Amino acid sequence: MVVDDERSMREFLAIMLGKNGYRVETVARGEEALERIGRSLFDLVITDLSMPGMDGLEVLKRVKDVSPTTAVVLITAYATTESAVEAMKLGAFDYVIKPFKVDELNIIIRNALEKRRLLDENRLLRRELVSRFGFSNLVGHSPAMLAVYDMIRKVQDTHTNVLITGESGTGKELVARAIHYNGTRKDFPFVAVNCGAIPENLIESELFGHKRGAFTGAVTSKPGLFQTAEGGTVLLDEIAEMPINTQVKLLRALQERTFKNLGGVEDIHVNVRVIAATNRDLAEEVRCGRFREDLYYRLNVIQIHLPPLRERMEDLPLLADHFLSKFIAEYQKPLTGIHADAMRVLMSHDYPGNVRELANILERAVALEPGDEIRLSSLPPNLVSSGDTASSRMTFEFPEEGIDLDAALAALERQFLLQALERSGGVKKRAAELLRISFRSMRYRLDKHGIEAGDDDTSA
Numbered sequence: 391m392v393v394d395d396e397r398s399m400r401e402f403l404a405i406m407l408g409k410n411g412y413r414v415e416t417v418a419r420g421e422e423a424l425e426r427i428g429r430s431l432f433d434l435v436i437t438d439l440s441m442p443g444m445d446g447l448e449v450l451k452r453v454k455d456v457s458p459t460t461a462v463v464l465i466t467a468y469a470t471t472e473s474a475v476e477a478m479k480l481g482a483f484d485y486v487i488k489p490f491k492v493d494e495l496n497i498i499i500r501n502a503l504e505k506r507r508l509l510d511e512n513r514l515l516r517r518e519l520v521s522r523f524g525f526s527n528l529v530g531h532s533p534a535m536l537a538v539y540d541m542i543r544k545v546q547d548t549h550t551n552v553l554i555t556g557e558s559g560t561g562k563e564l565v566a567r568a569i570h571y572n573g574t575r576k577d578f579p580f581v582a583v584n585c586g587a588i589p590e591n592l593i594e595s596e597l598f599g600h601k602r603g604a605f606t607g608a609v610t611s612k613p614g615l616f617q618t619a620e621g622g623t624v625l626l627d628e629i630a631e632m633p634i635n636t637q638v639k640l641l642r643a644l645q646e647r648t649f650k651n652l653g654g655v656e657d658i659h660v661n662v663r664v665i666a667a668t669n670r671d672l673a674e675e676v677r678c679g680r681f682r683e684d685l686y687y688r689l690n691v692i693q694i695h696l697p698p699l700r701e702r703m704e705d706l707p708l709l710a711d712h713f714l715s716k717f718i719a720e721y722q723k724p725l726t727g728i729h730a731d732a733m734r735v736l737m738s739h740d741y742p743g744n745v746r747e748l749a750n751i752l753e754r755a756v757a758l759e760p761g762d763e764i765r766l767s768s769l770p771p772n773l774v775s776s777g778d779t780a781s782s783r784m785t786f787e788f789p790e791e792g793i794d795l796d797a798a799l800a801a802l803e804r805q806f807l808l809q810a811l812e813r814s815g816g817v818k819k820r821a822a823e824l825l826r827i828s829f830r831s832m833r834y835r836l837d838k839h840g841i842e843a844g845d846d847d848t849s850a
């Protein structure tokens with residue numbers, strides 16, 4: 391789309407672009423440009439900078455608001471560096487000064503469209519990767535995840551109970567949903583209940599329902615989750631938190647396939663598949679007497695274990711791509727990918743919060759990143775400082791007999807000071823920069839170690 395108040399310019403550009411095989415629309419006013427952009431998708435907007443009414447910078451800003459991936463090129467006769475800088479800051483692809491050479495504008499247009507094409511291609515590739523190496527909404531192609539997909543396929547059409555284990559944030563709920571939505575029960579409800587989040591005195595009525603007057607406060611009857619989920623799946627999340635008394639009732643319901651509402655008399659038939667999930671070691675809970683052994687065996691007919699992310703780091707690039715496309719779409723940001731430095735830091739973190747932590751890191755990065763790639767500066771500071779820096783890679787053989795820490799650090803400091811001075815050709819100010827310390831601190835440390843380093847060269 392060409393936006394210019396000057397008719398001759400509109401006509402010239404329309405002819406030139408048309409000759410090069412582009413489809414062109416021309417408008418005389420910024421307001422009209424925005425109206426059309428709201429209605430259909432444009433790859434490129436070429437706009438004059440100074441126009442009556444809405445000017446080119448305003449057009450640029452508003453186009454980026456509604457259509458962030460549309461490239462914008464500004465044209466102006468009144469070139470000022472400020473407006474050029476302003477335009478680039480607002481996300482213009484480039485800036486052309488009138489009078490311009492046709493070839494010059496052509497190259498800019500070609501580059502702008504090429505970049506846009508790459509953005510689209512990236513997005514498509516990413517989507518394809520995810521569908522090729524994922525299962526339902528699960529992403530990952532590590533042997534561990536492939537084994538998980540296998541297990542899901544094996545159990546999805548059966549009625550057996552499944553126990554899903556794994557640290558927090560490893561995707562236990564996602565696996566439970568995959569089992570439900572790929573299986574024969576998919577047209578019936580999937581109901582998840584977090585046993586750790588419901589007060590102890592309410593959990594039974596939540597699961598099994600109650601009749602009016604069953605307890606103080608039960609002013610109406612209410613069906614339990616096992617009734618709500620009839621025909622479908624119940625996910626008992628954080629099962630280790632279930633009170634012992636409730637465990638007894640749950641066991642009976644699972645064994646006899648019937649239960650009663652609290653305060654009710656008639657037996658209600660249960661036709662639900664039960665999936666339980668926990669981030670605890672349930673066998674250990676059994677040993678400690680906090681979890682009933684008979685219920686444990688009843689729930690643990692088939693176990694699916696999700697290993698922590700740090701043990702399957704080969705999944706990280708795919709997961710990162712997956713979350714990147716998701717958040718790019720959500721935040722409408724024209725990002726092409728993750729810079730190699732940032733990727734290195736992401737790969738060297740050990741993710742105590744697992745996949746959920748990675749997702750949060752990437753959401754933050756997409757929201758903060760001003761450029762077209764996720765860079766180090768958009769990652770959380772604690773990640774970057776603990777990441778793969780030269781200092782964190784330094785290793786040292788610890789002596790059998792132990793070490794005098796202060797003396798060892800002093801010796802190390804002395805060596806670093808000397809090496810930095812050597813690298814800087816004796817220029818103290820430069821050496822201080824190499825060591826990321828102030829000039830004052832440099833002088834103090836040189837004094838401390840009695841290192842002679844010529845005159846102070848503050849002027850250098």
Ligand SMILES: Nc1ncnc2c1ncn2[C@@H]1O[C@H](COP(=O)(O)OP(=O)(O)OP(=O)(O)O)[C@@H](O)[C@H]1O
Pocket residue numbers: 527528529530556557558559560561562563564565668669709712745746749
């Ligand atoms: N393999 C995966 N592929 C894509 N997204 C994943 C994967 N694993 C986890 N996630 C995402 O990570 C987040 C956490 O997953 P989920 O809630 O399933 O974890 P969880 O194991 O149930 O954690 P918690 O024990 O804390 O409840 C969700 O946003 C989920 O979509």
Ligand SMILES: [Mg+2]
Pocket residue numbers: 562563627
């Ligand atoms: Mg969960």
